[in-house]
Amino acid sequence: MSEQYVWLVTGSNRGIGLELVKQLVSSPSNFVIAACRNPSKASELQRLVDSAEGTLRLVALDVSDMESISKAAQEVSGIVGDKGVDYLVNNAGVNPGGRDTAFSMDVNILEEVFVTNVVGPAYIAQAFSGLVEKSAKKTIVNVSSTLGSMGADYGTQCTSYSLTKAALNMLTYKEAKEKPEITAISMCPGWLQTDMGGEGATHPVSVGVAGIVKTVLSLKPEDSGQFFNFKGEKVPW
Ligand code: NDP
Numbered sequence: 001m002s003e004q005y006v007w008l009v010t011g012s013n014r015g016i017g018l019e020l021v022k023q024l025v026s027s028p029s030n031f032v033i034a035a036c037r038n039p040s041k042a043s044e045l046q047r048l049v050d051s052a053e054g055t056l057r058l059v060a061l062d063v064s065d066m067e068s069i070s071k072a073a074q075e076v077s078g079i080v081g082d083k084g085v086d087y088l089v090n091n092a093g094v095n096p097g098g099r100d101t102a103f104s105m106d107v108n109i110l111e112e113v114f115v116t117n118v119v120g121p122a123y124i125a126q127a128f129s130g131l132v133e134k135s136a137k138k139t140i141v142n143v144s145s146t147l148g149s150m151g152a153d154y155g156t157q158c159t160s161y162s163l164t165k166a167a168l169n170m171l172t173y174k175e176a177k178e179k180p181e182i183t184a185i186s187m188c189p190g191w192l193q194t195d196m197g198g199e200g201a202t203h204p205v206s207v208g209v210a211g212i213v214k215t216v217l218s219l220k221p222e223d224s225g226q227f228f229n230f231k232g233e234k235v236p237w
Contacts, residue, residue, distance in 0.1 A: 005086040005087065006033065006083055007031070007033065008035060008076060008087070008128070009089045009091055010036075010061055010089065010090055011063070012034035012042075012091070013038075013044070014044075016194055016208065017092065020209050021048065023206075023213055025048060031055050032057070033057050033080075034048075034059070035058075035059045035061035036060070036061065037060065037061070037062045038060065039060055059075050063121070064115045064120055069120070069127050077130075080131065082134060084130075084132060084133065084135030086136055086138070088128050088131075090124055090141065090142045093116060093196070095196055097161055105159050109160055113161060117168060118164050125171075129179075129182075133182065137183070138182045139183045139216065140182060140183070141187050142184070144187060144227065147162040148163075148166040149235055150236075150237065152235065152236060168186065169186045169227055169237060172225065172227070176224040183223060185216075185224065185225070186226075186235075187229070188230065189208040189211075189230050190202065190207070215228050215229075215232040
């Protein structure tokens with residue numbers, strides 16, 4: 001594992017997370033930890049493990065469960081040792097409120113979506129910070145959305161989800177400010193054809209994910225605290 005960089009991807013059993021794992025394991029430079037709620041039921045990931053020649057490990061991690069996060073951090077520490085985690089990708093996310101609006105949204109859903117999209121990534125960064133800090137690349141990627149950007153001005157739609165991504169963006173900013181040795185960014189993957197993005201999304205998931213990987217690999221320390229899209233462009237806050 002000495003020549004490799006360690007990636008950890010949450011929510012890796014389908015959608016953007018699964019595609020990230022597929023693209024990352026295709027390069028010998030990467031050692032990938034695919035975290036998902038239930039590895040024993042993640043059949044596509046299990047098939048990838050069989051063909052990945054030791055460069056892919058599956059770890060159970062439910063981002064809405066603090067105990068699960070702590071257990072996963074311990075397990076990952078045992079796998080990677082002193083190499084740490086070079087790229088921590090907080091990808092898992094949900095949008096149970098759909099296209100809800102400020103005056104009609106169900107605030108119970110707002111609470112639920114905050115746990116997965118904000119509290120989870122916040123605690124994961126805390127639980128894995130030691131592993132990130134001992135790595136060579138020391139990078140945290142918070143998978144956000146342009147829907148969480150006020151500058152993008154998307155109007156009334158998807159309010160509960162947008163609130164969580166705006167909060168996640170502030171988390172990125174705070175992480176970058178507090179620990180200058182870490183490169184923390186927010187990343188909008190584009191509107192991609194996944195269960196969440198739907199069939200009508202503008203880009204196949206492979207295109208967005210290739211863009212994410214390219215952008216993350218070209219990050220410099222001075223990019224920390226910024227919001228990028230999958231084309232490597234800066235997104236307004
Ligand atoms: P999908 O709905 O296709 O997949 C969501 C993934 O998150 C699944 O692997 C799911 O696992 C996982 N997940 C959800 N809740 C949890 C949890 N509590 N613990 C662990 N894993 C969980 O979504 P996408 O792949 O499209 O989205 C991935 C990320 O990209 C999200 O953060 C999303 O907000 C963001 N995004 C997506 C866009 C798009 O167009 N697709 C656009 C902008 C941002 P399980 O199978 O167990 O439910």
